[in-house]
Amino acid sequence: MNELESKVIEMYREGNKLEYIIESLNITYKKVKQILINFKESNRYKRTFTDEFKKVIAERDMNGISRRQISLELEINANTVKRACEAFGQSLKERVTSDNEYTKIDNVSDMSKCLSCGSKDLNEVDLNTYYCMKCGNEFIFKGDHALKVNWEYLD
Numbered sequence: 001m002n003e004l005e006s007k008v009i010e011m012y013r014e015g016n017k018l019e020y021i022i023e024s025l026n027i028t029y030k031k032v033k034q035i036l037i038n039f040k041e042s043n044r045y046k047r048t049f050t051d052e053f054k055k056v057i058a059e060r061d062m063n064g065i066s067r068r069q070i071s072l073e074l075e076i077n078a079n080t081v082k083r084a085c086e087a088f089g090q091s092l093k094e095r096v097t098s099d100n101e102y103t104k105i106d107n108v109s110d111m112s113k114c115l116s117c118g119s120k121d122l123n124e125v126d127l128n129t130y131y132c133m134k135c136g137n138e139f140i141f142k143g144d145h146a147l148k149v150n151w152e153y154l155d
Contacts, residue, residue: 004025004027004035005038009056013059013060014142014143015062016142018032033073036074037075049080053084057070057085057089058088059088061090062090102149103147103150105146105147108141108142108146109144110141111141114134114135116132119132128141129141138151
């Protein structure tokens with residue numbers, strides 16, 4: 001798998017919309033679909049799919065993309081998506097977190113500065129997760145928006 005294909009699959013796994021992937025990587029819809037379908041076919045084993053492919057499906061589901069949308073994007077049966085999610089993610093499609101655990105901040109294009117205090121003293125603590133050294137807030141960057149962690153509501 002080349003670098004572009006890896007990046008498309010990773011962004012897809014993270015729950016980014018196809019439109020965002022197209023815009024971010026400056027490629028066509030047809031190219032994104034081709035990469036996704038090739039990824040699916042390369043992970044087909046007899047009449048099923050590899051665990052790696054099923055994990056991508058489950059992670060996309062857990063990142064808020066509907067199971068129907070996933071089945072349409074990958075051109076697979078909805079039951080295949082359901083089984084992958086049951087095996088590697090959530091058995092039921094429901095919100096994983098309460099409404100208070102995160103605050104959604106729309107229209108975020110990058111994380112070069114803190115969305116709360118404006119400081120540029122940010123540390124990347126995980127993939128697309130940033131911690132502000134000045135105000136102590138943590139943000140999860142999702143492409144076109146970010147989620148601010150509300151520590152006071154977490155167990």
